[in-house]
Amino acid sequence: MSTTKTARSIALNTLIRVLEDGSYSNISLNNSLKNSHLSQADQNLATKLVYGTIQYKIYLEYQFKGLIKTKITEKYIMPLLLMSAYQIFFLDKVPNRAILDEANKLAKQFGKHHSSGFRLVNGILRALTRRGEILPSPKDSLKYISVKESMPIWLVEYFVKNWGKKRTESILASFNENAKNSVRLSSLVDQKKTFIELKKIGFDPEYSSLSSHDVILSHGGIIDTDLFKNGALTIQDEAASLVADVFDINGNEKVLDACSAPGGKTIQIAEKLNEGSVTALDIHEKKLKLVRQNAQRMGVNERVTTKGVDARKAHEYFSKQQFDRILVDAPCSGLGLLRRKPEIRYSKKLDDLLNLQKIQLDILDSIAPLLKKEGELVYSTCTISVEEDEEVVEKFLQRHPDFELAPFKLEKVASKTGMLKILPDSYGSDGFFIAKFKLRG
Known part of the structure; x- marks a missing residue:
């Protein structure tokens, strides 16, 4: 060739x-x-x-x-x-x-x-x-939607079952839009100055509709700039960056990020700490190198410790009630990322959702004893499947009655129930799920 x-x-x-x-x-x-x-x-x-x-x-x-x-x-x-x-x-x-x-x-x-x-x-x-173009008959509505939006029929059926046909068409159409160039501005530098500098160098920034520390850029190439290299900002989806904001943090907490790599949320939590620290786990030691590199670039490496541990075995490595705050950004099907990672739609099956649910619950079961009384546990996924989100919350609460959901209010969104699901057509972001628990005293 x-x-x-x-x-x-x-x-x-x-x-x-x-x-x-x-x-x-x-x-x-x-x-x-x-x-x-x-x-x-x-x-x-x-x-x-x-x-x-x-x-x-x-x-x-x-x-x-x-x-x-x-x-x-x-x-x-x-x-x-x-x-x-x-x-x-x-x-x-x-x-x-x-x-x-x-x-x-x-x-x-x-x-x-x-x-x-x-x-x-x-x-x-x-x-x-x-x-020229051909399409199935609109009378066969599921087949028509499947071909028109290029989505496997089982996923079309799944979305229709959970959100109805009209909302499904909106969700699937949004998955086929271009992914935004979203960045999070570091809280350790002057964010207004960073925004002005982004304008000067031609990125035409606009503030996210989800938070004021996220900015949407007109095009890619940000990693080649001094702003990125010097840690003034990092690449992170606007929905994903809400997770760290859900915690109430004073600055001296010991935090566990149970599924850390590549470290975006670890770093965001570390930015909120002064005397506290974040212990970042990942099952793959190689991936923790990315966490350390990103922590170094963003100027928080002294507050971050990494450890190559399967989160399902975290209870074997840490003491009971060792942490004030715990984040489980769990491995998931990634169904909220279909705009950014289109091949996911072809590789996932319905059985995967239940198999992943078991892993997610195993992780939560393992880390639950590590949280201090009155501590906070945040569970998040980049999927929108009910099996990996609401059902995991329900089953976790059944297994751990000493935990309860805790309502939270962020800058531009809130949850009275303690659960927040962001569908991809709501803000043009990744699809995302966040649940906040408190351990009763």
Whole structure:
């Protein structure tokens, strides 16, 4: 295969790894772009092609219905067809003849059998451009929504069951919007000055509708700035950054972050402390390196200690009633992140939600004895599934009657029940769930 690197060849290479080999899109794409020497515009195009193709995979596959009449043997062909179809239906500024020409070049570049792959790709794409878009009948509403919004049918059924058809259509459409470039401003520096500096260097910042310490930027590239390198801000979704604010912190507490990596919430808690400390756990020692690096960059490393521990066994490593505050930002299905990590929709199954619920409850059971009387426990997930959110809360309270939900009020949102679920279409953020417990004295 030729080593010519263009936006489309890098996108195709990434899609082969994601769709055929099961790699993670963000890791594969970042690795591909790192040494590509592409212009920023071409990097943006490669990113759009990768995420757009994965996001609309079900829709795009449906467009080839009846057009693929031979068995596809080379693994680059289907990703190439899907990527080309994405451009045909979603990139209006690129003429179809240019898309087909680029697809033909890539077929020659990636194919072991140049002529057969080229002819197959060329023939199918020409037939697609002649026929145009097809969709299931709207009378079959679930199938129609599944294809239109490119969501597996089980997820469509799940959302309709829990939120009704109208809200489901809104949620699924929001998942297919572009993810925001959200950053959290450090509380250890002058946030107004940081905001003004972001304006000066061309990021057109706007304050989040969820909090005043979160800012939405007009474009990416913030990690290359001095503001990022010097710890004035960090990349964090606006919904995720609410979690640390739920705690009542005076500054001298001992805090446990049971599932810490990559450390965004650990660092945010550490910023609120003066004499206190945060112990950050993660099952993977390698990931704790990220926590330490981020803590160093954000200027809170002296308040953060890391420990490679499976949170389900935390009770074996720490004393009873050792901590004033505990955060369990639990491993979850990530169904709130479908805008940011589109491949999740294809890898998760309904059974996963219950399997994860067991892990989440095991973690909560393990850390519950470690909390001091009158202490606070916050449970959070980046999913919106009932099984991993409300059901976990209900079952935890049944097992631990000495805990109770505690209402909380944040700057721009509040919860009278002690539980807050942010759906992705409410603020254009990640979907998120937060529950706050207090241990009775």
